[in-house]
Amino acid sequence: MLKVYGIYRSRASRTYWMALELGIEFESIPVIQGYALPEPLAPDARLNTQSPAFLKLNPNGHIPTIDDDGLVLGESVAINLYLASKHRGPLTSGSLQEEGLIAQWSFWAVNEIESQSIRIVQTYDRGLQDTPGGKDTIAVATRMLKKPIGVLDAHLAECEYLVGHRFTVADLNLVEIIRYALSEKEFFAAYPHVLEWVEKCHDRDAFREMMARRAAEA
Numbered sequence: 001m002l003k004v005y006g007i008y009r010s011r012a013s014r015t016y017w018m019a020l021e022l023g024i025e026f027e028s029i030p031v032i033q034g035y036a037l038p039e040p041l042a043p044d045a046r047l048n049t050q051s052p053a054f055l056k057l058n059p060n061g062h063i064p065t066i067d068d069d070g071l072v073l074g075e076s077v078a079i080n081l082y083l084a085s086k087h088r089g090p091l092t093s094g095s096l097q098e099e100g101l102i103a104q105w106s107f108w109a110v111n112e113i114e115s116q117s118i119r120i121v122q123t124y125d126r127g128l129q130d131t132p133g134g135k136d137t138i139a140v141a142t143r144m145l146k147k148p149i150g151v152l153d154a155h156l157a158e159c160e161y162l163v164g165h166r167f168t169v170a171d172l173n174l175v176e177i178i179r180y181a182l183s184e185k186e187f188f189a190a191y192p193h194v195l196e197w198v199e200k201c202h203d204r205d206a207f208r209e210m211m212a213r214r215a216a217e218a
């Protein structure tokens with residue numbers, strides 16, 4: 001059975017959402033971020049991204065990591081593209097052209113959006129959003145997001161979803177990192193097509209289930 005190493009409050013949320021969309025059985029093995037623990041290397045520390053046992057699986061020390069019948073994979077976007085190809089169905093490409101477009105939007109999510117979204121969510125997680133330093137960080141991040149989010153808004157003005165007029169793994173890979181930045185409501189108000197698309201993506205049973213599990217996580 002597919003094993004997912006991670007926690008829902010991390011980039012592993014992409015993988016959990018994907019597995020729930022596909023309706024496949026999986027086992028979640030909780031691995032917390034090492035930096036969240038005071039002593040990640042203490043003998044009684046819970047399994048974390050710095051634990052020697054986890055580093056044997058993923059020497060990068062990152063979650064999510066999966067073990068699918070012996071295939072060990074890291075990188076949430078690569079994991080999702082693999083799961084989509086393996087299990088097929090409407091979330092995956094129906095043609096070579098779609099495969100290219102799904103890869104394009106998935107890499108675009110990582111290269112154009114992810115680092116700025118992470119800056120925003122980390123500023124909020126640390127409660128710094130109203131401090132001068134936090135405001136500066138958010139201002140820089142939203143300035144950097146302006147062009148790509150504008151490109152996305154223009155695309156979504158023409159198409160309901162990123163590829164093939166249906167929800168695919170490309171939408172999931174992208175919208176799950178855009179979620180990290182959505183606290184910046186004023187910024188996103190200028191992009192109505194993006195907001196409409198986010199709402200549609202979030203109005204899915206698998207997303208709701210992932211968020212419920214995330215909220216229930218210790």
Ligand SMILES: N[C@@H](CCC(=O)N[C@@H](CS)C(=O)NCC(=O)O)C(=O)O
Pocket residue numbers: 009010011012033034035049050061062063064074075076077
């Ligand atoms: N590009 C990677 C990023 C993975 C990543 O950085 N995950 C964070 C949690 S959101 C992590 O494992 N942090 C632990 C650490 O850096 O020690 C992916 O998408 O899977």
